[in-house]
Amino acid sequence: xxxxxxxxxxxxxxxxxxxxxxxxxxxxxxxxxxxxxxxxxxxxxxxxxxxxxxxxxxxxxxxxxxxxxxxxxxxxxxxxxxxxxxxxxxxxxxxxxxxxxxxxxxxxxxxxxxxxxxxxxxxxxxxxxxxxxxxxxxxxxxxxxxxxxxxxxxxxxxxxxxxxxxxxxxxxxxxxxxxxxxxxxxxxxxxxxxxxxxxxxxxxxxxxxxxxxxxxxxxxxxxxxxxxxxxxxxxxxxxxxxxxxxxxxxxxxxxxxxxxxxxxxxxxxxxxxxxxxxxxxxxxxxxxxxxxxxxxxxxxxxxxxxxxxxxxxxxxxxxxxxxxxxxxxxxxxxxxxxxxxxxxxxxxxxxxxxxxxxxxxxxxxxxxxxxxxxxxxxxxxxxxxxxxxxxxxxxxxxxxxxxxxxxxxxxxxxxxxxxxxxxxxxxxxxxxxxxxxxxxxxxxxxxxxxxxxxxxxxxxxxxxxxxxxxxxxxxxxxxxxxxxxxxxxxxxxxxxxxxxxxxxxxxxxxxx
Ligand code: ATP
Numbered sequence: 041x042x043x044x045x046x047x048x049x050x051x052x053x054x055x056x057x058x059x060x061x062x063x064x065x066x067x068x069x070x071x072x073x074x075x076x077x078x079x080x081x082x083x084x085x086x087x088x089x090x091x092x093x094x095x096x097x098x099x100x101x102x103x104x105x106x107x108x109x110x111x112x113x114x115x116x117x118x119x120x121x122x123x124x125x126x127x128x129x130x131x132x133x134x135x136x137x138x139x140x141x142x143x144x145x146x147x148x149x150x151x152x153x154x155x156x157x158x159x160x161x162x163x164x165x166x167x168x169x170x171x172x173x174x175x176x177x178x179x180x181x182x183x184x185x186x187x188x189x190x191x192x193x194x195x196x197x198x199x200x201x202x203x204x205x206x207x208x209x210x211x212x213x214x215x216x217x218x219x220x221x222x223x224x225x226x227x228x229x230x231x232x233x234x235x236x237x238x239x240x241x242x243x244x245x246x247x248x249x250x251x252x253x254x255x256x257x258x259x260x261x262x263x264x265x266x267x268x269x270x271x272x273x274x275x276x277x278x279x280x281x282x283x284x285x286x287x288x289x290x291x292x293x294x295x296x297x298x299x300x301x302x303x304x305x306x307x308x309x310x311x312x313x314x315x316x317x318x319x320x321x322x323x324x325x326x327x328x329x330x331x332x333x334x335x336x337x338x339x340x341x342x343x344x345x346x347x348x349x350x351x352x353x354x355x356x357x358x359x360x361x362x363x364x365x366x367x368x369x370x371x372x373x374x375x376x377x378x379x380x381x382x383x384x385x386x387x388x389x390x391x392x393x394x395x396x397x398x399x400x401x402x403x404x405x406x407x408x409x410x411x412x413x414x415x416x417x418x419x420x421x422x423x424x425x426x427x428x429x430x431x432x433x434x435x436x437x438x439x440x441x442x443x444x445x446x447x448x449x450x451x452x453x454x455x456x457x458x459x460x461x462x463x464x465x466x467x468x469x470x471x472x473x474x475x476x477x478x479x480x481x482x483x484x485x486x487x488x489x490x491x492x493x494x495x496x497x498x499x500x501x502x503x504x505x506x507x508x509x510x511x512x513x514x515x516x517x518x519x520x521x522x523x524x525x526x527x528x529x530x531x532x533x534x535x536x537x538x539x540x541x542x543x544x545x546x547x548x549x550x551x552x
Contacts, residue, residue: 046365049424050296052439056498058082058423059297071290071301078498079419081449081479083304086418087283089447090306093331093548094281101279101308102272106260108285114259115236115252117388118381119352124255125232127200127208128291134222139291140208140230143217144196148189149367155185190348197349205230235288237301253287258410260284261309262381265393265406269311276395276406277320279310283415295366297416304415311406313397314379320409321356321376328374328411329360330551335444337425343368353380362421371421372413379405422447426499432524441499442522445541450500451478452538455491457507459484467506470516470531477535478542496521502538 053059057076061068075083094101115121127140158181163170176182192215199207208230218225236255242248254260261280268280283306290299297303312320325344332342340363347357354375362371382393382405396403426443445451454470456463464484474480481500483491488505495503505517510531518537519526529537540546 043366045424045427046296049365049420049427052427052441052497053079053296053423071294071299073297073300073416078449082422082443082447082499083415083419085447085449086422087304087306087415089544089547090331090413090415090418091281091283092544093552094279094308097548097552098279100274100277101281101310102268102274104261104264104268104280104282105284106257106264106282108254108287109241109251110254110259110263112249112251113388114263114385115255117384118259118262119384120236120252120255121234123352124236125234126291127205127230128233129209129212129230130228131219131222131224132226132228133224134219136219136221137291138219140205140212141196141200142292143212144192144208144215146220147215147217148192151185151189155182158182158185193348200349205232233289233291235290237287237289254285255288256286256412257282257284257305257307258309258412259381261307262385262393262408265311265382269395276397277310277312277316279308281306281308283307295364297420298364298366298369300416303417305412306415306418307410307412309377310409310411311395312409313400314404314407317355317376317378317407317409321374324409324411325358325374327552328372328413331548332360332362332371334548334551335422335447337444341421341425345370351375353377362417363425364420365424371417372411375410375412377408377410379407381408382406438493438496440496440521443499444547445501446544446547448499448501449479450481450495450498451542452502452504453481453483453491453495453500454504455482455488455506456484457488457505461508462511463506463508466510467504470504470506470534474535477539492519492524501541504534 056078058079060074060076062072062074063069091103095103128137129140129143130137155176158179159172159175162175162179163172176186192211195211196208199205199211206229209227212227213225216225237253239251239253240248241251261282264280268274269278283304285302286305287302290301292299310320310324329342333339343361345359345361347359350357355378356376358374359370360372360374361368386393386405394403394405422443426441428440428442430438430440432438443449452474454467454474456467467482467484471480471482483494485491492503499521501521503519505519507517510516514531515528516531516534517526518529518534
C-alpha cells in the first residue's frame with residue numbers, strides 16, 4: 041500500500057458518507073472528524089463486535105459507562121497531571137512541530153525496512169531452504185541493523201525516563217534526522233507538552249473548579265472498581281469493559297482518523313491476583329490477536345511490538361500493530377499495569393480499594409491487565425484493508441469494500457429492476473420483512489449494474505433484485521458482493537439464507 045492508496049481511503053470515506061471533516065463549512069477543525077450515515081453504522085458495528093466479545097462471551101467481564109468529567113484529583117492520582125506529556129520539537133525553518141520520539145521511531149522504522157529488504161532478497165535466493173530466524177541471527181548486515189535499532193531505542197527510552205531532553209535532541213542530531221517536509225536539520229530544543237484538555241465547572245470565576253476532559257477511559261473503571269465488584273458480586277479474576285470518548289491535545293495530529301484530538305476508546309481492565317499478571321498478560325495478548333484475526337483480513341496484517349520503554353505504571357506492555365496504508369502502526373495496546381492505579385487512588389482518596397479473596401482468605405490490591413483499542417483506529421484499519429480496486433474477467437474494474445459482513449453498514453440492499461409494474465411494492469414488502477433483523481436499504485435509481493456498484497462501494501454483502509419473474513413465482517435474485525455470484529431464491533428463504541453471514545458465532549466461535 042502507498043500514499044496513493046491512503047488518498048483513495050480519504051476521498052472514498054468522504055464521498056460515500058463514512059467520514060467528514062468536523063464543521064467543514066467553516067473549513068474544518070484540525071484532527072476532529074464527524075462520522076456520516078455509513079460511518080456511524082460501521083462504527084457502531086465495530087463497537088458491538090468488541091463489546092459483545094468482551095461482555096457477552098465472558099461471564100466474568102461486565103460493562104460500565106462512566107462520565108467523561110471526573111473529579112480532578114483522579115488525574116493527579118493517575119499521573120496524568122505530572123507525566124502525560126509528549127516531547128515536542130520544532131523545526132526552525134519549516135516551523136513544523138513534531139513529536140521527538142516519533143521522529144526517532146520513524147528513523148528506526150527506516151532501518152527496519154532495510155532489514156526487510158535483505159530478508160526478501162535472501163528468501164528469493166534460497167527458496168524453500170530459507171530459514172528466516174537463522175538468517176536474521178547471522179547475516180552481518182542484518183545483525184548490524186538490528187543492533188543499531190536496539191541501541192537507538194534504548195537510548196531514547198533511558199533519556200525520556202530520566203527527563204534528559206537535551207539527550208533526546210542530541211540523538212536526533214547525531215542520527216542526522218531531517219524535517220520530513222523541508223529536509224532541514226535546524227531543530228529547537230525538546231520540550232514537554234501536557235496532552236490534557238482543561239475546562240471549568242461552575243458559573244462564577246472564583247468558585248469554578250478546574251476540570252479535564254478525560255484523556256483515557258480507564259480511570260473511570262478504576263474509581264468504580266469496588267462499586268462494580270460489590271454490586272455484581274464479582275470474584276477475581278474479573279474484568280470491566282467500557283467504550284467512550286477520550287480527548288488528547290495531540291501535538292501532531294495527522295493521518296486522518298489515526299490520531300485525533302477527540303476519539304473513542306474501547307478498554308477492558310482485568311483484575312487479577314498479584315503474581316499472576318504475567319500469565320494473564322500472555323492470555324490477553326493471544327485472545328486479542330484472535331479477535332482481530334476473526335475478521336479474516338489475513339495474518340500478515342498484524343504484528344506484536346513489545347515495548348522497550350515502559351510507561352510509569354506498567355511492568356509489561358505490547359502493541360498489536362496493523363498494516364495501515366502508511367505502514368505498521370499501533371492499533372491496540374495491552375498493558376500489565378500492576379496495582380499502580382488502584383494504589384494511587386487509595387492514596388489520594390484515603391479509601392481502601394482492596395479485594396478480599398475468599399480462597400486465599402486474604403485481602404489485597406489486585407493487579408490489572410488492560411486491553412485498550414481506539415475505535416476510530418479500528419475503523420481506519422477495517423476501512424483501509426477492505427477498500428479494493430478489482431479487475432473483473434471482462435477487463436472492467438470495480439471499487440469494492442470487502443468489509444467483513446458482520447461489520448458492514450448495510451447488510452442487504454433491495455432493488456426493484458424497474459420503477460413500475462408493482463416491483464417497488466414487492467421490494468418494500470421484502471424490506472418490511474427483513475428490517476427487523478438486518479439493516480436494509482432500498483434503491484430504485486439508475487440501471488441495476490450501477491446500483492450493484494454503488495452497494496459494492498459501501499460494502500453491502502447482499503443485493504436482492506426483484507424482477508418480473510418475482511411476480512410469477514415469488515423468487516428473487518440474490519447477489520453476493522465478493523464473488524458477484526447470483527442465485528435465484530424464494531423470498532420465503534431469504535432471511536434464513538443470509539442469516540449465517542451475520543451470526544456472531546460464525547465469526548467469533550471459531551477463534552474465541
Ligand atoms: P500513540 O503512541 O499512537 O499516541 P498511545 O500509546 O498513547 O498511542 P494508548 O494511550 O495506549 O495510546 O491508547 C490506547 C489506544 O487508543 C491506542 O492503541 C489507539 O488505538 C487509541 N488512541 C490513542 N490516541 C489516539 C488518538 N489521538 N486518536 C485516535 N486513537 C487514539
